[in-house]
Amino acid sequence: MSVTSSAVKGDGNRCSRSCYNCPSCTSPLQITHVSHRDEGLLKPNDAAGDDETYVLQCQFCDWSSLEIDVRFSKPTKITEQLAKQQKTRTSSTHSTTASNQKPLDHDEKFTNLVSFYKDQLNDSGDPQNPYSNSPHNSPANLARIMSLYGGLSYNALKKTREKPQPMREALGTPEGFVSFHADRSDSELIRRSQASGWDGTITSEQQDSAPSNYDSRFNGELWPSATQLRTKRAKRCKTCRHIIARPEPNVGNMRYKIRLLAMNYIPRLMLKSLHSATPLANPAFLLKPGMPQADDLQPHKAQQYILTVKNALFETVKISLATPATTPGKVASRVTILCPSFTVGPAGEVWDEALSASNEPNSDGDRKAAMASLTGSSESSERQPEAGKIWEKTRNSTSIIVEIVPGALQPPPSIVPKTEQQLTDEELGEDDDVLEVPVYVRAEWEAEIKPGETVQAKKDANAMPGEKVSKEIGYWVVLAAGRIAG
Amino acid sequence: MSRPAGSTARRSVKTEYIETDTGNKISRRAFIEGKQNIMLGGKTVIMAGVHLRGDLCRKPERVAEGEKEKPNTTAVSIGRATVVSTNTVIRPPMRLHKGQMTFIPMRIGDNVFIGPNAHISSASISSHVYIGENAVLSPLCIVKEGSKILPNTVVPPGMTVPAGTVVGGRPARILGEVGDGWGQGGGVEVEDWVEGGDLRPLVRSIK
Structure with missing residues (x-):
C-alpha cells in the first residue's frame, strides 16, 4: 500500500481501513462471508442468531480469524470491529482475574500514564499564569485586560491562591504505575510451551508483526496485523546535501522530478x-x-x-x-x-x-x-x-x-x-x-x-x-x- | 497457432517464430487457446511451450432484445515489448461474482519480462515489471509498475505488490526497493539490456 508522506504523518504508518495481513504468514487477509449453513454444521447451537458472519481469511496458509475466535458482523470497518473485540477480550480477562490484579496491557498502561502526567503538568504548571490555556501569549497583557473586565473567575482565583504542588510520579495502577511481579504466570507459560512443543509456539518475527502480538507466545494467540504503509523518499548527497533523487509525489507514479544517476557520471x-x-x-x-x-x-x-x-x-x-x-x-x-x-x-x-x-x-x-x-x-x-x-x-x-x-x-x-x-x-x-x-x-x-x-x-x-x-x-x-x- | 505437442520437430524451412504485422513474435511451439480473446500490443514475444489460456474469458451476458450482441471479450491483453519466456502458463483468474464463477480479464503492461516456468494468474501486471523464473503469481494478485519479483517466489492470492519494490519468498514479502536507476542504462549496446528497462533490444535479439 502506497500513500503520500503527509498522510503517514497524520494517520500513522499502518492502514486504518480494512487491510490486514496474516499474522502467521504475512499474506494479505481477505474478508470472507461465512454462510449460515456452514456455521450450522460447525456449531449447531450458537449459530441460531447470526445471519451474516464474516471472517478474515488467509488464502495462502488457511489461517482465519476463527482461530482466535473473532467474527465480524459486517464486511466494512474491520479495524473498528477488531479493536472493539480486542478490548472486550482484554477487559473480560481482567474482570475474571481482578482479584489477583492481572496487569493491564501495554496500551492501557500507557494511556493511564499519559493522562496522569498531563494532569500533573497542568497542576504544577506555571502558577504565575492562570491563563496558560489561552491563545494569547502575553500573560501580563492578558491579566491587565481581564482585570479591566471584572477579574478572574472564582475557580481561577482559587487556583492561583492554591500553593503549586510539586510534580510527583505515578503511584498506583489507575495512574499507570505497574510494578514487576516475579510470579507472573511464568511457570504456567513454561508448562504450556512444554505441552505444545516447538510447533505450538510462534516466531519472534510473528510477534513483531503487530503491537498486539508483542506478548503472544502461542499459536492461537496471534491477532491480524494491519498492513504497513509505504511512501516514496527523496535522497540527498551525504556531503553536499544536494538532492540526488526526488520522486514525483503522486502515489503509483514511478517518475522522478530529479534523478542524478551515478551511471551518467562515472x-x-x-x-x-x-x-x-x-x-x-x-x-x-x-x-x-x-x-x-x-x-x-x-x-x-x-x-x-x-x-x-x-x-x-x-x-x-x-x-x-x-x-x-x-x-x-x-x-x-x-x-x-x-x-x-x-x-x-x-x-x-x-x-x-x-x-x-x-x-x-x-x-x-x-x-x-x-x-x-x-x-x-x-x-x-x-x-x-x-x-x-x-x-x-x-x-x-x-x-x-x-x-x-x-x-x-x-x-x-x-x-x-x-x-x-x-x-x-x-x-x-x-x-x-x-x-x-x-x-x-x-x-x-x-x-x-x-x-x-x-x-x-x-x-x-x-x-x-x-x-x-x-x-x-x-x-x-x-x-x-x-x-x-x- | 496451437499445435499438438507431437509436431514440434523443426524443419529448416520454418522459423521458430511467426512474426505478425505489429512485430509480435509467437513461437510455433506455444500453446494458445482462444486466440480471438488475446490481445498482443506489438513487439511482444511468446516463446516455446507457453500456455496462453484465452479461452478462459467472461461468458457474454444475456443480451437484451433489440441490442446488438457484443463482440467477444478479451481474456488476456499483453502490452508492447513484453517477453513471455518458455513454459510459462498464463491463466486468467476467476472469482465468485453474483453467485457465479466468472473469469477476470488479465492485463499485462509494456516491457514486462516473465521468466521461464512461471505461472501467472494475476489480475494485472503493470509496465516495466521483472518476474523471475519459476515464480507463481496466485489468482487476483496485482503487480504495480517497476517492481521485481525474484525467482521462485510465490505471490499469495490477492496481494498487491507496490510499485518499485522487490518481493521474494513463499509467500512473497517485500524485501526492499529497486534502485533509483531501475530500468535505466539499457540500449548502450545490443547485448546490454537491463531489468525493468526497454526490452525492445531483447525482443529484436530473439530469433
Missing part, C-alpha cells in the same frame, strides 16, 4: 569473452531454464576477456585499473589485466554517437564475429593480445584484455589427513562458484569550472571560472565472469 565497465562470438549472457534474462550451463568456466583454463570502459563524461579521462592477483573468496582465481592504465575519449551528444557509429567500420562487429564463427578463421583470432596494448578504441570507449584463470572448486588432495576445521572451511556455500573479480577504478580528468560552481579541493580554491582543474574519482566495481564448472 565510467562504465563491460566484460565479454574474447573468443566466443556471443556476449556473456545476462543471467537476469534467462529465456530457457538451464541456459547458462553451456558456458561454464573450466578450472585452470586461461580465459581471455575484453573489458570495455565507456566514458560518460565530456572530457577525456585517464583510467587506472587495479585488481588483486587472485580473487578473494573460497575459490581463488588468478586475474591479470594486460593494460591497466589508458585513456578514454570524451562522450558526445547522442547525435554525435549515432553519426560516428554509422561511419565507423567497427559498427558491424557483430556481423564480423558471426562471419568469423562461420568461417572458423578471422582476424580477431589471428590477433594476439599483447601486454600493455589497448585492444580496441572507439570515440568514447576503450577496450583492453583481461586474462582470468579460474580456480578449482575442489582443493588439491593432500596426504596429511585434514582436521574437521579445514574440511568445514573447504565446503562451498551458495554462489561460491561464481567467478567475480573486484576491480578498483581510478579516473582522472581535467574539468573546466563552470561559473557559479564551487570548488571543493583546497588547492583549487582560487581557481577562476573557465580555468581547468583536475578532478579524480575512485571506486570499486565487481565484474562477474560466470560460474566455474565443478
Whole structure:
C-alpha cells in the first residue's frame, strides 16, 4: 500500500481501513462471508442468531480469524470491529482475574500514564499564569485586560491562591504505575510451551508483526496485523546535501522530478569473452531454464576477456585499473589485466554517437564475429593480445584484455589427513562458484569550472571560472565472469 | 497457432517464430487457446511451450432484445515489448461474482519480462515489471509498475505488490526497493539490456 508522506504523518504508518495481513504468514487477509449453513454444521447451537458472519481469511496458509475466535458482523470497518473485540477480550480477562490484579496491557498502561502526567503538568504548571490555556501569549497583557473586565473567575482565583504542588510520579495502577511481579504466570507459560512443543509456539518475527502480538507466545494467540504503509523518499548527497533523487509525489507514479544517476557520471565497465562470438549472457534474462550451463568456466583454463570502459563524461579521462592477483573468496582465481592504465575519449551528444557509429567500420562487429564463427578463421583470432596494448578504441570507449584463470572448486588432495576445521572451511556455500573479480577504478580528468560552481579541493580554491582543474574519482566495481564448472 | 505437442520437430524451412504485422513474435511451439480473446500490443514475444489460456474469458451476458450482441471479450491483453519466456502458463483468474464463477480479464503492461516456468494468474501486471523464473503469481494478485519479483517466489492470492519494490519468498514479502536507476542504462549496446528497462533490444535479439 502506497500513500503520500503527509498522510503517514497524520494517520500513522499502518492502514486504518480494512487491510490486514496474516499474522502467521504475512499474506494479505481477505474478508470472507461465512454462510449460515456452514456455521450450522460447525456449531449447531450458537449459530441460531447470526445471519451474516464474516471472517478474515488467509488464502495462502488457511489461517482465519476463527482461530482466535473473532467474527465480524459486517464486511466494512474491520479495524473498528477488531479493536472493539480486542478490548472486550482484554477487559473480560481482567474482570475474571481482578482479584489477583492481572496487569493491564501495554496500551492501557500507557494511556493511564499519559493522562496522569498531563494532569500533573497542568497542576504544577506555571502558577504565575492562570491563563496558560489561552491563545494569547502575553500573560501580563492578558491579566491587565481581564482585570479591566471584572477579574478572574472564582475557580481561577482559587487556583492561583492554591500553593503549586510539586510534580510527583505515578503511584498506583489507575495512574499507570505497574510494578514487576516475579510470579507472573511464568511457570504456567513454561508448562504450556512444554505441552505444545516447538510447533505450538510462534516466531519472534510473528510477534513483531503487530503491537498486539508483542506478548503472544502461542499459536492461537496471534491477532491480524494491519498492513504497513509505504511512501516514496527523496535522497540527498551525504556531503553536499544536494538532492540526488526526488520522486514525483503522486502515489503509483514511478517518475522522478530529479534523478542524478551515478551511471551518467562515472565510467562504465563491460566484460565479454574474447573468443566466443556471443556476449556473456545476462543471467537476469534467462529465456530457457538451464541456459547458462553451456558456458561454464573450466578450472585452470586461461580465459581471455575484453573489458570495455565507456566514458560518460565530456572530457577525456585517464583510467587506472587495479585488481588483486587472485580473487578473494573460497575459490581463488588468478586475474591479470594486460593494460591497466589508458585513456578514454570524451562522450558526445547522442547525435554525435549515432553519426560516428554509422561511419565507423567497427559498427558491424557483430556481423564480423558471426562471419568469423562461420568461417572458423578471422582476424580477431589471428590477433594476439599483447601486454600493455589497448585492444580496441572507439570515440568514447576503450577496450583492453583481461586474462582470468579460474580456480578449482575442489582443493588439491593432500596426504596429511585434514582436521574437521579445514574440511568445514573447504565446503562451498551458495554462489561460491561464481567467478567475480573486484576491480578498483581510478579516473582522472581535467574539468573546466563552470561559473557559479564551487570548488571543493583546497588547492583549487582560487581557481577562476573557465580555468581547468583536475578532478579524480575512485571506486570499486565487481565484474562477474560466470560460474566455474565443478 | 496451437499445435499438438507431437509436431514440434523443426524443419529448416520454418522459423521458430511467426512474426505478425505489429512485430509480435509467437513461437510455433506455444500453446494458445482462444486466440480471438488475446490481445498482443506489438513487439511482444511468446516463446516455446507457453500456455496462453484465452479461452478462459467472461461468458457474454444475456443480451437484451433489440441490442446488438457484443463482440467477444478479451481474456488476456499483453502490452508492447513484453517477453513471455518458455513454459510459462498464463491463466486468467476467476472469482465468485453474483453467485457465479466468472473469469477476470488479465492485463499485462509494456516491457514486462516473465521468466521461464512461471505461472501467472494475476489480475494485472503493470509496465516495466521483472518476474523471475519459476515464480507463481496466485489468482487476483496485482503487480504495480517497476517492481521485481525474484525467482521462485510465490505471490499469495490477492496481494498487491507496490510499485518499485522487490518481493521474494513463499509467500512473497517485500524485501526492499529497486534502485533509483531501475530500468535505466539499457540500449548502450545490443547485448546490454537491463531489468525493468526497454526490452525492445531483447525482443529484436530473439530469433
